[in-house]
Amino acid sequence: QVQLVESGGGLVQAGDSLRLSCAASGRTFRSYAMGWFRRAPGKEREFVTAISWSGGLTNYADSVKGRFTISRDNAKNMVYLQMNSLKPEDTAVYYCTASRTYYSGSSYSPDYWGQGTQVTVSS
DSSP: OOOEEEEOOEEEETTOOEEEEEEEOSTTGGGSEEEEEEEOTTSOEEEEEEEOTTSOOEEEOTTTTTTEEEEEETTTTEEEEEEOSOOGGGOEEEEEEEESSOOOSSOOOOSEEOOOEEEEEEO
8 A cells, every 4th residue: 555645736837847745655656657647627537647666657648748847756656747828727626646557658557646735727
């Protein structure tokens, strides 16, 4: 089992950058694929990005490709989401997730979820 705690959310202006962090518990962190989802007001939860256990494979939603970057530090049990050129439509609660399933860079299915952190982008 792994527990996930997000931080780094906040209120920013369009065009600004923000970095979300996710601290994971457990000694087997390096065996999990990790990812981020988000839920905007009045919308369904959507996939944002995922990263393999080694960090060698990543995938992004088209809406964030080229602006967001996921990374991980297995020595620190941390996952990060660097968000640049933020837009008002990026406003959402962002959730850190972990998956026990081997991630090959395509389909990502999380088993564990954090509580979420609010990101608000004003125009």
